[in-house]
Amino acid sequence: MTNTKSHLFSGTLTTLVIGLSLLFSSCSRDRIERDLNTYESPNAYLDSKKQDEQIFVIDSAGPGPIVGNQGTTIWGSIDCLELPGGGAVTYPFLVKLVELYTPKDMIYYRMPTVSAGMPLETAGEIRLRAEKDGQELLLSQPCAFQVSMPNAAPTPNYMNVFYGIENGDVVDWTTDLGVFGITQNQSPVFNVDTIGYSTLIEKLGWINADRSVTTSSVQSITFDSEEDDLTNVMFFAYLPGTNTVLQSSNGVIAGIPAGALVKVIAIAVNTSGNLFHFYQELTVNANTTVMVVMSEISDPNLTSLLDSL
Amino acid sequence: MQKYLFIFVIFIALKSTAQLSGGFSGIYNFQTESVGLGARALFREQKQIQISPQLAYFLPFNKVHEWTLGVALQYRVVKIGKFQSYALGQVGFNRWINFEDSYMKDAQPNNWNGEVGVGIRVGRNVKSFAEWRYNTKHREASIHIGLLFNKNAFTPKKQKCAAYD
Numbered sequence: 001m002t003n004t005k006s007h008l009f010s011g012t013l014t015t016l017v018i019g020l021s022l023l024f025s026s027c028s029r030d031r032i033e034r035d036l037n038t039y040e041s042p043n044a045y046l047d048s049k050k051q052d053e054q055i056f057v058i059d060s061a062g063p064g065p066i067v068g069n070q071g072t073t074i075w076g077s078i079d080c081l082e083l084p085g086g087g088a089v090t091y092p093f094l095v096k097l098v099e100l101y102t103p104k105d106m107i108y109y110r111m112p113t114v115s116a117g118m119p120l121e122t123a124g125e126i127r128l129r130a131e132k133d134g135q136e137l138l139l140s141q142p143c144a145f146q147v148s149m150p151n152a153a154p155t156p157n158y159m160n161v162f163y164g165i166e167n168g169d170v171v172d173w174t175t176d177l178g179v180f181g182i183t184q185n186q187s188p189v190f191n192v193d194t195i196g197y198s199t200l201i202e203k204l205g206w207i208n209a210d211r212s213v214t215t216s217s218v219q220s221i222t223f224d225s226e227e228d229d230l231t232n233v234m235f236f237a238y239l240p241g242t243n244t245v246l247q248s249s250n251g252v253i254a255g256i257p258a259g260a261l262v263k264v265i266a267i268a269v270n271t272s273g274n275l276f277h278f279y280q281e282l283t284v285n286a287n288t289t290v291m292v293v294m295s296e297i298s299d300p301n302l303t304s305l306l307d308s309l
Numbered sequence: 310m311q312k313y314l315f316i317f318v319i320f321i322a323l324k325s326t327a328q329l330s331g332g333f334s335g336i337y338n339f340q341t342e343s344v345g346l347g348a349r350a351l352f353r354e355q356k357q358i359q360i361s362p363q364l365a366y367f368l369p370f371n372k373v374h375e376w377t378l379g380v381a382l383q384y385r386v387v388k389i390g391k392f393q394s395y396a397l398g399q400v401g402f403n404r405w406i407n408f409e410d411s412y413m414k415d416a417q418p419n420n421w422n423g424e425v426g427v428g429i430r431v432g433r434n435v436k437s438f439a440e441w442r443y444n445t446k447h448r449e450a451s452i453h454i455g456l457l458f459n460k461n462a463f464t465p466k467k468q469k470c471a472a473y474d
Contacts, residue, residue: 028448029340032372034412226412 036229037294039268039276043110046234046267049303050108051098053127059092070099071150072126073195080143081130089132098127101150103238103245104306107265112236112247113210115162115173118218119255121242123159123190123197123209124149130204137204142185144200149209151196159190161199164206173208213242215257219284221264222252225292233268233278233294238309256284263309266292267302277302328354330436334455336365341449343371351383351457359383359395365453374407377422392431397440399424422446434459 056066058078066074074095081089100106101124106113113120126149130137139145162173163180177184180203190197190209197209221237223230235248239260246253256262266278276294297305329352336345345367352360361381367373379401387394403420405411426442440453 026448027340027443027450030413031411031416031447031449032341035414 034226034229036225037227037270038229039232039270039294041232042234042267042269042275045269045275046108046110051100051105054097054099056095056097057092058095061091065146066095066097068097068099068126070101071195072097072099073148073150074128074145075147076145077143080139080145081132081137082140083132083135084138086140089130089137093130093132093137096127096129096131100125102307103243103309104303106245107236107238107247107267107306110169110234110247111171111206112245113173113208113243114246114255115175115210115212117255119213119215119239119242119244119246119257120162120173120208120210121213121244123151123154123243125164125206125208127164127206128201128204139202139204141182142202144186144202145204146198147201147207148193148195148198149190151209154190154192154196156192157189159197159209159211161188161190161201162208162210163201163203164208166206171206173206173210177202213239213244213257215260217258218254219256219258220252220254220287221256221262221284222287222289223248223266223292224289225294228268228292228294230266230292233266233292235264235266238263238265240309258285260284264290265305265309266294268294275299275302277305279305328352328356329460330354330457331460332436332438332455332457334438334453336367336451336453338367338373338449338451340447341367341371341373343367343373345371345451347453347455349455349457357385359385361397363399363401365401369406373405373411375403375405377401377403379422379424381424383428391433391436392429394427394429397424397426397428397442399426399442403446420446428453430457432457434461 054068064075078089083089100109100111106125111125113122128147160175162175163177164171165174165179175188182203184202186200186202190199201207223235230251235253237246237253237256239262241261246255262282262284264280268276270276275297277297278292278294280290329350331350334347336347345365347363347365349361349363361383363381364376364378366376379399381397381399383395383397385393385395401422403422405418405420408416408418423445424442425445426440428438428440430436430438436457438455438457442451442453
C-alpha cells in the first residue's frame with residue numbers, strides 16, 4: 001500500500017514537472033514585444049544586380065581612348081601612371097571602370113550623392129582605377145587623365161568634379177584634392193563636349209559630376225513600422241528634381257532639401273531569400289517619420305520600379 | 310463557460326466558511342516583467358479540494374497594468390504536518406488597463422483567463438505560501454509568494470478560570 005502511494009506520488013510529481021516545463025517553454029512575451037517580420041541584409045541581392053567593373057588590358061601604346069559600356073570615354077598615358085612607391089609602370093597594365101549613371105545603378109552600388117551630409121545633384125558617378133600586378137596605380141603629379149561622361153543635355157559651367165573619399169563601405173564626396181595630399185592644377189568645373197561632361201581628373205578612384213543642391217535647410221526621414229523589424233532594411237531616397245540619391249544610416253535618411261519631392265524605396269530580403277520592398281513618394285517640408293509596411297516583390301518588378309524612378 | 314464556473318465555485322466557497330483564511334502576496338510575471346500585489350481568501354483548507362477567490366493587481370508602472378479577479382480550485386497532493394503541496398486551476402476575469410499600449414494585434418481590455426500551477430504552503434495559523442502559475446490565455450508564467458492568516462489567527466485564546474478547574 002505504501003509502495004502504491006509512493007509510486008502514485010512520484011508519478012504525479014514527474015508528470016507535473018514535465019507538464020510545467022513544457023508550459024514554461026511555450027511562454028510568450030507577445031503582450032510587451034512586437035511580433036515583427038524580420039529580414040536579412042539585402043547586400044547580397046544588391047551586389048548581384050550592380051554594375052560590373054569593366055577591365056581593359058592595356059598592353060601597348062595606342063591612340064585611345066578607352067570607352068566604357070555606357071559611353072564613358074577616357075584618354076590617358078602610361079607616362080602619367082606610377083607605382084605606389086613612385087616607380088615607372090610598364091605594359092601590360094589594367095584599367096578598371098565602373099559606370100553609374102542612373103539612380104537604379106547608384107542604389108544597387110549603394111553610392112549616394114552626398115558631400116559632408118549635404119545633397120548633391122549628379123550627372124553620374126564612375127570609378128576609374130589602374131592596376132599593375134595587383135598593385136593599384138596612382139596618377140603622377142601634375143598629370144591628369146581626360147574623362148568625358150555621357151549626357152544628353154549637359155549644362156556648361158555647371159557640374160563640378162567631386163572625388164570620392166572611401167571610408168569602409170561609405171563614400172563621401174569632396175572637391176578638395178588637398179584631402180588626398182594632391183595640389184590642384186586643373187579646373188574643377190566640367191566642360192561640355194560632344195559626349196557630355198568633360199574634365200581632367202587629377203586622381204584615380206571615384207569621380208562624380210556633381211553640383212551642391214541649393215537649399216535653405218535640410219530635413220530627414222525616420223522610419224518606423226508596426227509590422228516589420230527594420231534593422232536590416234535598407235532605405236534609399238531619390239530626389240527627381242536634382243537627380244540626388246540618398247541612403248539611410250541607422251534607419252534615418254538625412255540631407256533632404258526642404259520642400260523636395262522624395263521617392264523613398266526600401267529593400268530587404270527575408271530569411272527564405274524572398275525580396276521585399278516599400279515605396280512611397282512624399283514632399284518633405286520638415287523632419288518626417290514614415291510608417292513602413294514591407295511587401296513581397298519579384299526581382300523583375302523591383303527592377304522596373306527602380307528603372308521608373 | 311469560464312464565467313459560469315467562476316460563479317459556481319464562488320457559491321460553493323461562500324457556503325463553507327468554517328475553514329477560512331485570508332492573506333496577501335507579491336506577484337512577478339516573468340514574461341511581462343511586471344510586479345503585482347495579490348489578495349486572497351482560502352476556504353476548505355483542510356480538505357483535499359480547496360477553494361480560493363483571489364484578486365491580483367499589477368501596478369501602473371509595469372509594462373502591463375491590469376487586474377484579475379478569479380477563483381482557484383486547489384487539489385492537495387501532499388500533506389505532511391504543517392506542509393501542504395497542491396496543484397491548482399483558476400478561472401478569472403481580467404481587466405487589461407493599458408491594452409492599447411501593447412503591440413498585440415488582438416489585444417482586448419476584458420478577458421477571461423485560465424491559469425494552472427502548483428503551490429506549497431507551510432504553517433498553521435499563519436501560513437506562508439509560494440505558487441508557480443501559467444496563464445493559458447497569454448502564455449505567461451508567474452510566481453506568487455505570500456502569507457495566509459486563519460480567521461482566528463489573532464483572536465486571543467480564552468483563559469480558563471482556575472476556580473472552575
